[in-house]
Amino acid sequence: MKRLGMGLVGPGFIATHHIDAVRRLGDVDVVAIAGSSAESAKRKAAEYKVERSYGDYRDLIADPDVHVVHNTTPNHMHFPVTMAAIEAGKHVVSDKPLAMNSDESRRLRDAAIAAKVAHAVTFNYRGNPLVQHARTLVADGSIGDLAFIQGFYLQDWLTDPNVYSWRSDPAKGGGTSALGDIGSHWCDLAEHVSGKKIDSVLADITTVVKTRYATEGSSEAFSKTTSGDRKAIPMTSEDLATVLLRFEDGTKGTFSVAQTLPGHKNDLQLEISGLKNSLKWRQEEQNELWVGSHEGPNCIVGKNPALVAGEALRYTHLPAGHQESWADAFMNIVSDAYAWIRAGARFEDKPSPLPTFDDGYRSNCIVDAILASHAAGNIWQKVQYFPLSF
Numbered sequence: 001m002k003r004l005g006m007g008l009v010g011p012g013f014i015a016t017h018h019i020d021a022v023r024r025l026g027d028v029d030v031v032a033i034a035g036s037s038a039e040s041a042k043r044k045a046a047e048y049k050v051e052r053s054y055g056d057y058r059d060l061i062a063d064p065d066v067h068v069v070h071n072t073t074p075n076h077m078h079f080p081v082t083m084a085a086i087e088a089g090k091h092v093v094s095d096k097p098l099a100m101n102s103d104e105s106r107r108l109r110d111a112a113i114a115a116k117v118a119h120a121v122t123f124n125y126r127g128n129p130l131v132q133h134a135r136t137l138v139a140d141g142s143i144g145d146l147a148f149i150q151g152f153y154l155q156d157w158l159t160d161p162n163v164y165s166w167r168s169d170p171a172k173g174g175g176t177s178a179l180g181d182i183g184s185h186w187c188d189l190a191e192h193v194s195g196k197k198i199d200s201v202l203a204d205i206t207t208v209v210k211t212r213y214a215t216e217g218s219s220e221a222f223s224k225t226t227s228g229d230r231k232a233i234p235m236t237s238e239d240l241a242t243v244l245l246r247f248e249d250g251t252k253g254t255f256s257v258a259q260t261l262p263g264h265k266n267d268l269q270l271e272i273s274g275l276k277n278s279l280k281w282r283q284e285e286q287n288e289l290w291v292g293s294h295e296g297p298n299c300i301v302g303k304n305p306a307l308v309a310g311e312a313l314r315y316t317h318l319p320a321g322h323q324e325s326w327a328d329a330f331m332n333i334v335s336d337a338y339a340w341i342r343a344g345a346r347f348e349d350k351p352s353p354l355p356t357f358d359d360g361y362r363s364n365c366i367v368d369a370i371l372a373s374h375a376a377g378n379i380w381q382k383v384q385y386f387p388l389s390f
Contacts, residue, residue: 003027003028003029004027004028004029004067004068004338004341004342005028005029005031005063005065005066005067005068006022006028006029006030006031006066006067006068006069006070007030007031007032007033007034007060007061007063007066007068007069007070008030008032008033008034008069008070008072009033009034009057009060009069009070009071009072009073009077009081010034010035010071010072010073010074010077010081011033011035011040011041011044011045011048011072012072012073012074014072014095014122015033015044015048015070015072016048017327017330018070018072018093018122018334019048019050020327020331021327021330021331021334021335022070022334022338024331025331025334025335025338027338028068028338029065030048030050031050031051031052031063031065031066032045032050032051032052032053032054032060032063032065032066033045033048033050033052033053033054033060034053034054034055034056034057034059034060035053035054035055036055037055038053038054038055039055040055041053041054041055057073057077057081057084058084061084061085061088061090062088066090067090067091067341068090068091068092068093068118068337068338068341069081069082069085069090069091069092069093070092070093070094071085071092071093071094071095072095073095074166074167074172074173075097075099075100075166075167075172075173075174075180076100076171076172076173076174078094078095078097078098078099078100078104079099079100079104079107079108082094082098082099082108083107083108083111086108086111086112086115086117086119087111087115089115089117090117091117091118091119091337091341091345092112092117092118092119092120093120093121093122093334093337094119094120094121094122094357094360095121095122096121096122096123096184096185096188096360096363097174097180097184097360097363097364097367098121098357098360098361098363098364099360099364100174100175101174101175101364101368102361102364102365102368102384102385104364105357105360105361105363105364106361106364106386108357108360108361109356109357109358109360109361109388112357113347113357113388116345116346117345118337118340118341118345119356119357120333120334120336120337120340120354120355120356120357121355121356121357121359121360121363122330122333122334122355123184123185123188123189123192123333123355123359123363124326124329124330124332124333125185125188125189125268125283125329126188126189126192126329126333126353126354126355127315127328127329127330127331127332127333127336127353128281128283128286128315128324128329128332129303129308129312129313129315129316129324129329130281130286130287130288130289130301130303130308130312131189131192131193131281131312131329132308132310132311132312132315132353133289133301133307133308133309133310133312134193134272134279134281134289135192135193135195135310135311135353136309136310136311136312137277137279137309138193138194138195138272138274138279139195139310140309142276142277143272143273143274143275143276143277143278143279144274144275144276144277145274145275146194146196146247146249146251146272146273146274147251147252147273147274147275148251148252148253148272148273149190149194149196149245149247149251149252149253149270149271149272149273150253150254150255150271150273151186151190151255151268151269151270151271152186152255152256152257152258152267152268152269153182153183153185153186153255153256153257153267153268153269154256154257154258154259154261154264154267154268155182155258155259155261155264155265155266155267156259156260156261156262156263156264156265157259157265158177158209158239158259158260159209159259159260159261159262161209161211161212161213162212162213162230163212164212164213164214164233167181167237168212168233168235168237170236170237173237174237175237175371176237176238176367176370176371177237177238177239177259178237178238178239178240178241178257178258178259179205179238179241179257179367179370179371180367181259182257182259182268183241183243183255183257183367183370184363184364184366184367185268186255186257186268186270187255187363187366187367188355188359188362188363189268189270190245190253190255190270190272191362192353192355192359193270193272193279193281194247194251194272196247196248196249196251197247197248197362197383197385198245198246198247198248198253198366198383199246199247199248199382199383200245200246200369200380200381200382200383201243201244201245201246201366201369201370201373201380201381201383202243202244202373202378202379202380202381203241203242203243203244203370203371203373203374203378204241204242204243204374204378205238205240205241205370205371205374206238206239206240206241207235207236207237207238207239207240208239208240208258208260209235209239209260210234210235211232211233211234211235212232212233212235213230213231213232213233214230214231214233215229215230215231239258239259239260240256240257240258240259240260240261241256241257241258241370241374242254242255242256243255243256243370243373246380265284266283266284267282267283267284268282268283268284269281269282269283273292276293276294277291277292277293278290278291278292278293279291279292280292283326286324286325286326286329287302287303287323287324288300288301288302288303289301302320302321303316303320303323303324304316304320305319305320306320307320311351311352311353315329315332315353332353333353333354333355336351336353336354337354339351340354358388361385362383362385365383365384365385366383368384369381369382369383369384
C-alpha cells in the first residue's frame with residue numbers, strides 16, 4: 001500500500017494532536033510543516049521531528065510529497081489555505097470553524113466537491129465510542145420519539161482578563177469567540193447524535209470580561225501575561241451565550257456556551273430525551289453514557305465492546321474497564337478521513353460519522369443565525385443553509 005504524505009499548516013496548540021493522530025495510523029508520513037515564518041516553522045519542525053519546513057503555506061501545498069493538507073491555522077487563514085489546497089488537488093483536514101462565515105465555508109464545500117478531494121472538519125467529539133452508541137440508540141427508536149435536546153459547553157480559560165488569544169481578535173477569530181470555538185462543537189454533536197437539523201434559533205449573547213490585557217505578540221491560545229508593557233484591549237466578541245433551538249421536526253432544545261465559568265475546564269454535555277428514555281453524555285466522563293428511565297431505574301452504560309452498537313464498535317479499541325481518551329476520539333476521526341482518501345474520496349464511500357465540509361458549512365450557518373438573532377434584539381432566526389445539490 002502506497003504511503004500517504006501529510007503536510008500541516010499552522011503549528012500551534014492543536015497541531016500536536018493532528019500529528020500524533022496521523023502517526024498512529026502507521027501508513028502516513030508527516031512530510032512537512034508550514035508556519036508564519038521560515039524561522040518559526042523550522043523550530044516547530046524540529047520540535048515535532050519533521051524533516052521539512054516552510055515559511056509559506058503555498059510552498060508546502062506545492063510539495064509533491066504532500067497528499068493531504070491539515071489546516072490548523074487561526075480562523076482568518078482557514079479559507080485561503082484550504083482553498084489553495086483544494087485548487088492544487090490536495091485532500092484537506094481542517095480545524096473548525098471551517099471558515100470565518102457561512103459564505104466562505106459554502107465556497108469551500110462546493111470547491112472540494114467539484115475537485116473530488118476528501119474534505120473533513122475535526123468535530124472530533126463524534127469520534128467517541130459512546131457518542132456513536134447514543135446515535136445508534138436514537139436512530140433505531142430505542143429512546144422513542146424525541147422530546148427535548150439540551151446541554152452546554154463550558155470552559156474557564158478566559159476567566160482571567162490577563163489571558164488574551166487571537167480568538168478574541170475579530171480580525172483573526174471572526175465575529176464570534178465562544179460560539180465559533182466551542183458552540184460549533186455542541187451544535188454539530190446535537191445534530192449528529194439526534195439525526196435532526198437545527199431549523200431556527202433565539203439567542204442571548206454577552207461579554208462578561210469586557211477588557212483584556214496583552215503584551216505585544218501574545219496571541220497563543222491559553223497564554224497569560226501578567227508583566228511587561230501591557231495594553232488594554234476592549235472585547236467585542238462574546239464569552240457567554242444561551243440559545244433556544246427549534247429542530248426541523250419540531251423538537252425543542254437549548255444550550256449554553258461560556259469560557260469564563262471557573263472550574264469548568266472542558267465541560268461539554270449533551271442530553272437527548274425521547275418519550276421512552278433519556279441519554280446524557282459528558283465529555284469529561286466520556287467513557288460513560290447515562291440512560292434515564294421513567295418507569296425503571298436509571299443506569300450508567302460504560303464503554304464496553306460487548307455492549308456498544310453500530311459505528312461505536314470500530315471506535316472502541318480497548319477492553320471494558322480500559323479508559324479511552326480525547327486523543328483516541330480525535331484519532332478515530334482522522335482515521336476515517338484517511339480511510340475515505342484510501343477509498344478514492346467518493347462522497348458515497350465516506351464513513352458515516354466523518355464530518356465533512358458540508359457539516360462545517362452548516363456549523364457556520366448556525367453560528368451566523370445565532371449572531372443575527374442577538375443583533376436583531378433576541379428574536380427567532382431561521383438557519384440559512386443551502387443543501388448539497390446532488
